[in-house]
Amino acid sequence: MSKSLEGxxxxxxxxxxxxxxxxxxxxxxxxxxxxxLAHWLMGxxxxxxxxxAHVNHMLRGSEADRxxxxxxxxxxxxxxxxxxxxVDVGKLARERGMGTEECGREVRYGFFHRLAPGDNDRxxxxxxxxxxxxxxxxxxxxxxxxxxxxxxxxxxxxxxxPLLGVSRKKIEEYCRENGLRYVTDSSNLTDGYTxxxxxxxxxxxxxxxxxxxIQAAAGTAELLARDRDCLMGQAEALLEGARGLWGLETKALxxxxxxxxxxxxxxxxxxxxxxxxxxxxIEEALEILERGGGADLPGVRVSCAQGVLWAGDKAGCGPFxxxxxxxxxxxxxxxxxxxxxxxxxxxxxxxxxxNLLFKNELDYDIMTGPAASLPxxxxxxxxRPGDRFAPAGREVTKPIKQVFQxxxxxxxxxxxxxxxVCGGEIVWCPGxxxxxxxxxxxxxxxxxxxxxxxxxx
Amino acid sequence: MSKSLEGxxxxxxxxxxxxxxxxxxxxxxxxxxxxxLAHWLMGxxxxxxxxxAHVNHMLRGSEADRxxxxxxxxxxxxxxxxxxxxVDVGKLARERGMGTEECGREVRYGFFHRLAPGDNDRxxxxxxxxxxxxxxxxxxxxxxxxxxxxxxxxxxxxxxxPLLGVSRKKIEEYCRENGLRYVTDSSNLTDGYTxxxxxxxxxxxxxxxxxxxIQAAAGTAELLARDRDCLMGQAEALLEGARGLWGLETKALxxxxxxxxxxxxxxxxxxxxxxxxxxxxIEEALEILERGGGADLPGVRVSCAQGVLWAGDKAGCGPFxxxxxxxxxxxxxxxxxxxxxxxxxxxxxxxxxxNLLFKNELDYDIMTGPAASLPxxxxxxxxRPGDRFAPAGREVTKPIKQVFQxxxxxxxxxxxxxxxVCGGEIVWCPGxxxxxxxxxxxxxxxxxxxxxxxxxx
Numbered sequence: 083m084s085k086s087l088e089g090x091x092x093x094x095x096x097x098x099x100x101x102x103x104x105x106x107x108x109x110x111x112x113x114x115x116x117x118x119l120a121h122w123l124m125g126x127x128x129x130x131x132x133x134x135a136h137v138n139h140m141l142r143g144s145e146a147d148r149x150x151x152x153x154x155x156x157x158x159x160x161x162x163x164x165x166x167x168x169v170d171v172g173k174l175a176r177e178r179g180m181g182t183e184e185c186g187r188e189v190r191y192g193f194f195h196r197l198a199p200g201d202n203d204r205x206x207x208x209x210x211x212x213x214x215x216x217x218x219x220x221x222x223x224x225x226x227x228x229x230x231x232x233x234x235x236x237x238x239x240x241x242x243x244p245l246l247g248v249s250r251k252k253i254e255e256y257c258r259e260n261g262l263r264y265v266t267d268s269s270n271l272t273d274g275y276t277x278x279x280x281x282x283x284x285x286x287x288x289x290x291x292x293x294x295x296i297q298a299a300a301g302t303a304e305l306l307a308r309d310r311d312c313l314m315g316q317a318e319a320l321l322e323g324a325r326g327l328w329g330l331e332t333k334a335l336x337x338x339x340x341x342x343x344x345x346x347x348x349x350x351x352x353x354x355x356x357x358x359x360x361x362x363x364i365e366e367a368l369e370i371l372e373r374g375g376g377a378d379l380p381g382v383r384v385s386c387a388q389g390v391l392w393a394g395d396k397a398g399c400g401p402f403x404x405x406x407x408x409x410x411x412x413x414x415x416x417x418x419x420x421x422x423x424x425x426x427x428x429x430x431x432x433x434x435x436x437n438l439l440f441k442n443e444l445d446y447d448i449m450t451g452p453a454a455s456l457p458x459x460x461x462x463x464x465x466r467p468g469d470r471f472a473p474a475g476r477e478v479t480k481p482i483k484q485v486f487q488x489x490x491x492x493x494x495x496x497x498x499x500x501x502x503v504c505g506g507e508i509v510w511c512p513g514x515x516x517x518x519x520x521x522x523x524x525x526x527x528x529x530x531x532x533x534x535x536x537x538x539x
Numbered sequence: 540m541s542k543s544l545e546g547x548x549x550x551x552x553x554x555x556x557x558x559x560x561x562x563x564x565x566x567x568x569x570x571x572x573x574x575x576l577a578h579w580l581m582g583x584x585x586x587x588x589x590x591x592a593h594v595n596h597m598l599r600g601s602e603a604d605r606x607x608x609x610x611x612x613x614x615x616x617x618x619x620x621x622x623x624x625x626v627d628v629g630k631l632a633r634e635r636g637m638g639t640e641e642c643g644r645e646v647r648y649g650f651f652h653r654l655a656p657g658d659n660d661r662x663x664x665x666x667x668x669x670x671x672x673x674x675x676x677x678x679x680x681x682x683x684x685x686x687x688x689x690x691x692x693x694x695x696x697x698x699x700x701p702l703l704g705v706s707r708k709k710i711e712e713y714c715r716e717n718g719l720r721y722v723t724d725s726s727n728l729t730d731g732y733t734x735x736x737x738x739x740x741x742x743x744x745x746x747x748x749x750x751x752x753i754q755a756a757a758g759t760a761e762l763l764a765r766d767r768d769c770l771m772g773q774a775e776a777l778l779e780g781a782r783g784l785w786g787l788e789t790k791a792l793x794x795x796x797x798x799x800x801x802x803x804x805x806x807x808x809x810x811x812x813x814x815x816x817x818x819x820x821i822e823e824a825l826e827i828l829e830r831g832g833g834a835d836l837p838g839v840r841v842s843c844a845q846g847v848l849w850a851g852d853k854a855g856c857g858p859f860x861x862x863x864x865x866x867x868x869x870x871x872x873x874x875x876x877x878x879x880x881x882x883x884x885x886x887x888x889x890x891x892x893x894n895l896l897f898k899n900e901l902d903y904d905i906m907t908g909p910a911a912s913l914p915x916x917x918x919x920x921x922x923r924p925g926d927r928f929a930p931a932g933r934e935v936t937k938p939i940k941q942v943f944q945x946x947x948x949x950x951x952x953x954x955x956x957x958x959x960v961c962g963g964e965i966v967w968c969p970g971x972x973x974x975x976x977x978x979x980x981x982x983x984x985x986x987x988x989x990x991x992x993x994x995x996x
Contacts (some may be wrong), residue, residue: 220676222749225755231688276748287740291680291733298682301818305684309754309770312798341769361758 088326104202149335317345356394392492403463474521564850572665774802786849811850849949860920898972931978
């Protein structure tokens with residue numbers, strides 16, 4: 083490939099969705115990649131928008147200081163702003179009990195994000211196609227699925243990676259063509275780190291087998307990302323369609339392909355508090371989905387019974403009773419019961435009383451009249467032994483346990499479900515609505531509406 | 540892992556859907572893998588069902604002969620049948636202009652299939668988890684998408700690979716435990732072949748990074764295969780749903796995710812004659828789908844106009860005219876027009892004449908009566924300049940070109956579409972049906988039905 087064509091290749095890069103204003107924070111090590119990125123960017127946007135962000139990890143003694151000085155010199159020569167962060171990453175990693183690489187990444191991105199707080203600010207990192215191929219192989223080594231094999235994301239939040247499709251070789255040629263000096267991190271030339279092992283021992287062999295290996299891997303990453311997006315879209319749709327009162331309806335999940343189902347369950351668990359969920363955890367949750375039961379997974383408890391897959395806090399809250407008032411009533415477990423008063427409008431048909439729409443409406447006249455004289459007043463509390471409830475329109479009184487069973491309330495949340503009591507009597511139960519004695523009728527003048535903030539109720 | 544556990548691992552293998560009878564042809568090199576496979580199989584099925592198939596590729600001189608002798612000795616000692624094929628693969632590959640490895644594979648699988656002709660016969664090859672990991676990396680090097688990264692298929696037609704989940708290390712341990720001697724192919728120990736480069740230079744590094752790399756890769760392959768199956772199932776469904784009279788309806792294709800759409804288009808092209816289609820070919824077809832136009836791809840021409848994506852033979856046939864008779868009428872291009880006579884039954888409502896069901900029915904009385912006296916008789920021919928057609932019930936006569944346009948007949952097949960003519964007049968056109976003068980009415984006594992064999996008509 084001729085030199086001019088290589089120049090063109092960088093020329094052809096498109097900045098993904100770059101706003102017209104705002105800071106462009108460039109992760110700037112001073113190496114070939116970030117030097118090329120900064121130089122290339124200067125030709126495309128106003129210089130004042132560019133801010134170089136250099137992190138001195140203090141891992142390589144005087145060499146790190148030399149690199150910092152070089153980065154500062156580059157900024158001076160080019161008339162660019164620069165911010166420098168010095169952090170003893172080795173020490174910090176030991177303190178936090180994490181790997182040096184992982185800790186360094188956390189420090190860098192934290193710094194970048196602090197420098198780019200505005201909605202229109204963007205963070206640009208200089209990851210290239212070689213980095214991407216390395217990440218793909220690294221994730222293959224770790225046993226990752228499709229998601230991991232897609233490599234480094236081109237965009238994540240406000241972080242953009244415009245050079246992800248450009249090989250290291252082309253970037254170095256760009257620097258040569260444009261007379262750019264850059265530093266070489268000596269840790270890149272040793273096999274001290276996992277990634278360098280790949281870089282120096284594996285990639286050369288693969289490039290020997292296919293001189294266009296880096297481009298081939300980039301093409302693969304692109305194809306895989308398309309497949310991933312397609313499957314993730316289906317998983318999101320499944321999640322939406324399967325959502326029920328207390329969790330996910332197992333019927334909807336089970337009839338879907340495992341490929342989509344497993345992704346939906348993973349999303350569900352993550353959004354319910356799950357962290358660092360591995361393949362084995364998802365497989366366990368899928369087993370529970372099919373066979374029932376429950377398990378504690380990292381950060382989240384999952385259980386399945388009566389056709390409902392539930393996920394949430396491992397530890398439920400203990401028994402509670404709090405006085406209830408109009409407005410927001412925070413209850414143990416982080417939720418909020420909202421109680422409001424309203425006058426029924428003409429449009430509302432009392433005949434629809436049993437419909438879901440009117441389920442959470444209570445006759446406020448009775449509550450403030452006859453029931454108000456009962457001891458205990460209005461309160462929100464958890465279930466107690468011996469509790470009974472008379473669902474409106476059902477002409478029966480039954481143990482609250484049976485009501486919960488019929489409502490398919492997942493076991494782990496039964497003790498934390500707030501019951502509205504008036505004068506010691508349960509007048510409203512989430513999912514079931516008003517009790518017979520407090521239901522809204524055509525004679526009702528004032529209505530009390532009860533809602534739980536996350537939509538269940 | 541203890542030795543007994545490793546033994547168990549092989550123990551736990553399940554033969555995928557093995558019939559109760561039929562031959563089990565084992566691809567038998569005499570190496571550790573196939574020796575372990577044959578030995579393990581003997582403990583599970585009747586010895587008489589097992590047939591070892593050894594191919595001497597004549598690539599390694601006396602060493603190959605030594606291996607053949609060892610394979611024959613193993614069969615003798617174990618009381619197993621063996622078939623040996625000697626082929627000078629190097630010479631054959633040169634003659635056929637293909638790579639030695641590729642040619643060897645063709646020779647081997649051809650041999651195995653000849654030995655296993657019965658429906659219940661199966662071919663078992665000893666590919667292991669290391670082979671699979673190598674294939675995955677090899678395909679990554681080549682820029683393959685999801686399909687290639689799934690590695691070696693566990694089953695393809697009658698070929699089964701029961702050891703695909705077992706690492707080479709475990710297989711060698713199994714041989715040691717069971718006192719099995721095996722030969723070592725010296726070509727495995729050199730870097731002469733692509734695969735050996737991976738085996739000796741790349742895999743050891745990856746195993747160094749993750750000692751469980753082989754198992755991790757196997758897990759990845761399994762996850763990816765699940766995703767692939769899911770997307771392929773959707774592509775098949777899309778293909779089915781998009782199928783129209785002349786090809787695929789572009790509307791149905793375009794509203795589908797690209798991930799599924801590209802797979803459906805690939806399947807469509809392959810089933811229309813496409814061979815060795817690469818990513819760039821599929822991308823070209825997808826462009827044509829969006830923008831219209833046409834292109835010659837390997838083995839297949841693709842074109843898109845008026846909402847129809849068509850694929851088929853590159854070369855259309857020249858002008859033709861063949862006499863038509865009752866029964867099968869082969870026409871140039873490989874298709875067949877089937878003409879049959881029938882008496883209309885009571886259940887058939889002549890009022891439905893314009894429906895698709897009756898579109899291909901002609902009034903045979905007129906054809907054998909007044910029209911039969913016209914010169915030219917009954918014939919099937921391609922369109923000619925000046926051709927005009929009067930579709931039944933439309934009260935208009937129009938140029939055949941316009942009829943084809945309205946029917947959205949793809950350009951490449953317009954010259955090969957068979958028109959039924961009677962006395963020089965077009966009486967039936969595929970997709971349009973009978974002409975006005977020859978349509979079936981309540982007075983029709985004898986009906987002629989015209990069909991094209993592949994369902995279009």
